[in-house]
Amino acid sequence: METAIAISGVRKTFRGSSLAALDGVSLNILKNEFFTLLGPSGCGKTTLLRMIAGFENPDEGGIAIDGIVMGSTPPNLRPVNTVFQSYALFPHMSVTQNIAFALEMLGRPRDAIRRRVAEMIRLLRLEGLSERTPAQLSGGQQQRVALGRALAPEPKVLLLDEPLSALDLKLRKEMQIELKRLQMATGITFVFVTHDQEEALRMSDRIAVMRDGKLMQVGRSTEIYERPANLFVAEFIGDANFLPAVCVERNGVGGRFRLSCCGEAVVELIVADANNIATGAKAVLVVRPERVSLAPLQSALLHGEVPEAIYSGSDLMLHARLVDGTLLRVRLSGAVDVPELVGRNAGFAMTGEAVRAFAV
Amino acid sequence: MNPPRARDLALTAPALLYLTVFMIIPLLLMLYVSMLERAPFGGVIWGDHTGVAYQKLLFERDLAGNLSFNGDYIAIFARSFRLAAITTVLTLVISIPTALYMTTLSRRRAAFVLFLVTVPFWTNLLVRNFAWILILRNGGTLDQGLQWLGLTRESLDILYTPLATGIGLTYSFLPFMILPTYVALERIDKRLIEAAFDLGADRWRVLSRVVLPLAMPGILAGAILVFVPCLGAYVSPELLGGGKSLMIGNLVQAQFGASRNWPFGAALALVLVAVLMLALLLWRFLQRRMVRTA
Numbered sequence: 001m002e003t004a005i006a007i008s009g010v011r012k013t014f015r016g017s018s019l020a021a022l023d024g025v026s027l028n029i030l031k032n033e034f035f036t037l038l039g040p041s042g043c044g045k046t047t048l049l050r051m052i053a054g055f056e057n058p059d060e061g062g063i064a065i066d067g068i069v070m071g072s073t074p075p076n077l078r079p080v081n082t083v084f085q086s087y088a089l090f091p092h093m094s095v096t097q098n099i100a101f102a103l104e105m106l107g108r109p110r111d112a113i114r115r116r117v118a119e120m121i122r123l124l125r126l127e128g129l130s131e132r133t134p135a136q137l138s139g140g141q142q143q144r145v146a147l148g149r150a151l152a153p154e155p156k157v158l159l160l161d162e163p164l165s166a167l168d169l170k171l172r173k174e175m176q177i178e179l180k181r182l183q184m185a186t187g188i189t190f191v192f193v194t195h196d197q198e199e200a201l202r203m204s205d206r207i208a209v210m211r212d213g214k215l216m217q218v219g220r221s222t223e224i225y226e227r228p229a230n231l232f233v234a235e236f237i238g239d240a241n242f243l244p245a246v247c248v249e250r251n252g253v254g255g256r257f258r259l260s261c262c263g264e265a266v267v268e269l270i271v272a273d274a275n276n277i278a279t280g281a282k283a284v285l286v287v288r289p290e291r292v293s294l295a296p297l298q299s300a301l302l303h304g305e306v307p308e309a310i311y312s313g314s315d316l317m318l319h320a321r322l323v324d325g326t327l328l329r330v331r332l333s334g335a336v337d338v339p340e341l342v343g344r345n346a347g348f349a350m351t352g353e354a355v356r357a358f359a360v
Numbered sequence: 361m362n363p364p365r366a367r368d369l370a371l372t373a374p375a376l377l378y379l380t381v382f383m384i385i386p387l388l389l390m391l392y393v394s395m396l397e398r399a400p401f402g403g404v405i406w407g408d409h410t411g412v413a414y415q416k417l418l419f420e421r422d423l424a425g426n427l428s429f430n431g432d433y434i435a436i437f438a439r440s441f442r443l444a445a446i447t448t449v450l451t452l453v454i455s456i457p458t459a460l461y462m463t464t465l466s467r468r469r470a471a472f473v474l475f476l477v478t479v480p481f482w483t484n485l486l487v488r489n490f491a492w493i494l495i496l497r498n499g500g501t502l503d504q505g506l507q508w509l510g511l512t513r514e515s516l517d518i519l520y521t522p523l524a525t526g527i528g529l530t531y532s533f534l535p536f537m538i539l540p541t542y543v544a545l546e547r548i549d550k551r552l553i554e555a556a557f558d559l560g561a562d563r564w565r566v567l568s569r570v571v572l573p574l575a576m577p578g579i580l581a582g583a584i585l586v587f588v589p590c591l592g593a594y595v596s597p598e599l600l601g602g603g604k605s606l607m608i609g610n611l612v613q614a615q616f617g618a619s620r621n622w623p624f625g626a627a628l629a630l631v632l633v634a635v636l637m638l639a640l641l642l643w644r645f646l647q648r649r650m651v652r653t654a
Contacts, residue, residue: 053558054557054558055554055557055558074557075554075557075558076557076558076559076560076561076562077560080558081558081559082554082555082558084551084554084555086549086551088549088551088552088554088555089555090552090555090556090570091552091574092573092574101556101559101561101569102559102560105559105560105561105562105565106560149559150558150559153559153560
């Protein structure tokens, strides 16, 4: 795969701040990729996006777009367009004029502009709204105009700065599908910024998880979810159980861990990837709630009383209190009968492949 | 919305009262005075109704008593409008870059520059215009400065010309243009400017396609704030124009003073008010049409 954006060793500290907004970020974003920068607020994801757009310059390191080193090239000369969080539609222009803006700046002939605008209006399902001003549009419509405006000049890369955060949940889910459809239809590289991990997992080809100006993990959605590189990623992405343990024995890459949350009972688990944790060292075992299953009491790995079960249609979330008080969360199919479990002692099992070990 | 009407009335009463006492009643008085016969030593003869004052605007009566067209007063009106228009354009040309510069400053610095803009208001307008006499007169500060620099040898002879009036008016009314223009520019969402850059606009086109159109309401407000009072300006044309290039304000003043023709003075003032109101109504009409077509 060809590289669309090459980011190498980028550092940035804002004036008046002692912390680096970006602290040595290197990243390759591929062509035709839906790439997401994910992280909590203040992690530097928006700064990185603004740097690609040309609104900020790195203190150190560089960014190349489509093989061309950008340096301090101003935003208007970069082959990228941005969809802003606030949409930033021009309030004094109609939908048509907004979408035509970038094309006019490129000096395209009138006919070509008219055709392209009509095409964008069709693509974004804005028929009948072309003469309205942004103030006369709903949030979702404004969002689509912002997309059309940014996509009209066929940029090499489309940057999206939390574009869905202002929409209500239903519209948001619709737009997630819409964005994915647009990205595949246009074949343009999308770089998407969000703090919503579910949104990121749903839409992205690859995700970069960021924290405090550093990259925590870069990988496909399934890698990020199933094989988090560190505790931060495991905690930030999806639900997870964190079980304290000690490494008892190493065996190749794998190892045997004794759980410290089971009181007197000796409960041991063989983990496929021990993550280089030394024998005798303390660790945290991470397992997703849906990778824990119910088991007969006699043969179960863990035992706990179930104080509550939360039914949400498609699935059933069990909370189980282990012997030392640790809460174990278990996601089961919604078909399981609830009253039978609540208030009872239940047994749980998990496989070694589903468990990730991290040193503490 | 359906608020209690009594409260609305109570809240607007002070303003309505003020306007009635100090604006509507005096205007009606002026209208009445303009239709009376002049008294020989100023004032009017009460009870004698005539349209002579309005006739005088366009026609003059020679010694034989025949009416003939006289364009003198029309010329003064035209000159006033021209000077007011030129002043408005000049203040615009100075204000827009100044206000743009101010928006790039930090909050504290912008507040300081804003303070500097308002400093001239601390001194009386008359005093400030006298100061301009010292600068512009033959052998004054400007002449001395230019001669010291070796740029000129002779005096520029600026004082008591329409140019001096223009300089004085531009100087006097500049803050009225800078303030609303700055407020309008400051209020523009900076993200719109970023969006315009992002979509490929260079600086000039960001300015012409996004910044100025969005600031237009403020700029127009400033233009009206300068143009309207400029039209009736009295001090600058009197002091700096030397009374040679009369403007409407000076003409009106003369009628109530030296010429002792109160009805004509009242008529002139009323015609000015009428013309201005028509101009503003036309302006609003055009603005609405512009908004509707845009």
